[in-house]
Amino acid sequence: MKFKLVRFAVLCVFLPLSIQSQSQEEYKAEIGVSGGGSYYIGDANSLPFNNLNMAFSGFFRYRFDPRLAARVELAYAVVSGPNFNSNVIATDFCGEFNFFDLEKNEYKQFSKTFSPYIFTGVGILTNVAKISPEMSIPFGVGFKLKLSDRWNLDAKWSNRLLIADNLEGTKINTPYNNMNYLNRTNLLNKDLLSTFTVGISFDIWKKHCDCVNSATTKEKNRYIK
Numbered sequence: 001m002k003f004k005l006v007r008f009a010v011l012c013v014f015l016p017l018s019i020q021s022q023s024q025e026e027y028k029a030e031i032g033v034s035g036g037g038s039y040y041i042g043d044a045n046s047l048p049f050n051n052l053n054m055a056f057s058g059f060f061r062y063r064f065d066p067r068l069a070a071r072v073e074l075a076y077a078v079v080s081g082p083n084f085n086s087n088v089i090a091t092d093f094c095g096e097f098n099f100f101d102l103e104k105n106e107y108k109q110f111s112k113t114f115s116p117y118i119f120t121g122v123g124i125l126t127n128v129a130k131i132s133p134e135m136s137i138p139f140g141v142g143f144k145l146k147l148s149d150r151w152n153l154d155a156k157w158s159n160r161l162l163i164a165d166n167l168e169g170t171k172i173n174t175p176y177n178n179m180n181y182l183n184r185t186n187l188l189n190k191d192l193l194s195t196f197t198v199g200i201s202f203d204i205w206k207k208h209c210d211c212v213n214s215a216t217t218k219e220k221n222r223y224i225k
Contacts, residue, residue: 026103027203029062030152034199038077042191043168045081053078055195066101066111070094071119075158077195084168088128088193090160092138094121102144113146119156125193128166136160136193150203160193167191 038055045051057075064070075090100115101108120139128134142156168191 025149026207027063027150028205028207029060030201030203031058031060032152032154032199032201033058034154034156034197036195036197038079038193038195040079040081040167040191040193042081042165044084048194051080053080055197057195057197057199059199059201061096061201066103067098069096069098071096071121075195077193079167079193081168086128086167088167089126090123090136090138090193091126092121092123092136092158092160094119094138096142098144102146104146104149115144117142117144123160125160125162128162134166135163137163147200152201152203153198154201155196155198157196158194162191162193165190167193 033056035054035056037049037052039045039049039052041048055075055077057073059071059073061069061071071092071094073090073092073094075092077088077090079086079088096117096119098115098117100112102113102115103111104113105111118139118141120137123136123138125134125136138158138160140156140158142154145153147153
C-alpha cells in the first residue's frame, strides 16, 4: 500500500511536466514572404552576384515531419545584362530536407529551433525574353530559425537551371545563344537564374492528436489501481 502511494505521489509530480512537454502545439504547414536580390549566370555574365537586381516571393510549405517538407513558391526576379532586361516569374515545386529536427521540443535529443537545409525540385519560368513557359530545375541551400511558437525566419540561396537557354533573348543577330561566341560560360550551355532571399513565415493547420490524452488517461488508471 505504501509503495502504491509513493508511486502515485511521483506520478502527481512528473505527470504534469510530461503533459506539458507533449501537448506543445504543432502545425502542419506555414505561409510566408521573402525578399532579396537576383542575378544570373549565362552567355552575357560568368560572375556570381554581378548585375544584382531585386527579387521577392511568396511561399507555402507543408511539413511531413521535422526533417522533410514540400514547398510551393511563386517568385518575381529581375534579370538584366548588356542589351537585355527580363522580369521573370518563377513557380517552384521543391522537396526540402532539414539536417536537424526543426521543432521546439527540449525533451527530444535531436530537436533544435534552427536547421540548415537543402532542396531541389521542378519549376516553370514565365516572361522569359517574352517566351513562355520555360522549364527549370530549382535547387539550393537555406537556413531556418524558429523565432517563436508560430513565427519562423527563412534565408535561402536558390538556383534555377533553365532547360533552354533564353534568358538573354533569342535574336539570331546577337552574340548570345550562339555557340561560336559566348555560349560556353555555364554548365551544359544553359542559363542559371539565382536569388538569395530572407523571409518570414507563420505556422498554420494545427495538428490534432488524441494520443496524448489517451496515454495520459492510461497512466493515471495504471497508477491508481
